[in-house]
Amino acid sequence: PSERVLCSARASVLLYDDAQKLWVPAGGPPQSPSCVQLFHHPGTHSFRLVGRRLHPEQQVGALGAPGDRSASGGH
Template identity: 70%
Template sequence: MAVLCSARAVVLLYDDTHKQWVAAGGGPQTLSCIQLYHHPGANAFRLVGRKMQPDQQVVLNCPLGRGLRYSQATPQFHQWREARRVWGLSFGAPREATLFATAVLRALRALEEGEYWVGGGHWGTRGGPDPIALPCISPHPGTPLSWPDPDGPAPEEPEQQERWGTHQIGGAWGGTP
């Protein structure tokens, strides 16, 4: 499996009973590393999210299927429905959200139109620029994330870490999904 793109976001699930977004995996809303994986043999795609904490709890493990609608509700909040759940991703930066959405939408288009990832840094039948794999940085110094990335994560600016650490989710997403 290849990682096509990575981003940092808070993973949320919509609680239909209480009509609000709640943190996936329970507990407080914390930043996760979300990765878009591709299985070349099956031409299958999957979103996997792990909390950026020492335990690296998996809070998202969702296959992308034909017909899935990935919606960019705001520049920093994206959502989709899978089975009976509505997932949300709250990104800390619009650029990171845009790059991640580009990769996910491209994967969905590949499923619909028969495109495929051929490796070596490019997509199959249509070409064009590839999504950028953004590194996920552990907020705990000395605690690496165990991702299948041979090059490892790049260092992060201190003010960027601080901004991510204080990012909170409010009720500004326009209500129900």
């Protein structure tokens, strides 16, 4: 069996910069929404979390149903 999407969410993704002691936008400024998906591979009992920054034209109504990868451009 192959991987399947367990859930998708639109989120602002931040990374902690230990040197500056603050949270910064993933991928650098400016901060923009991302599509975050949790994948599960039942054969290997593994999970994978994937986040993709949305392009401006994808930011309205960008997330489809679980398993519908069209929202992220099918990548």
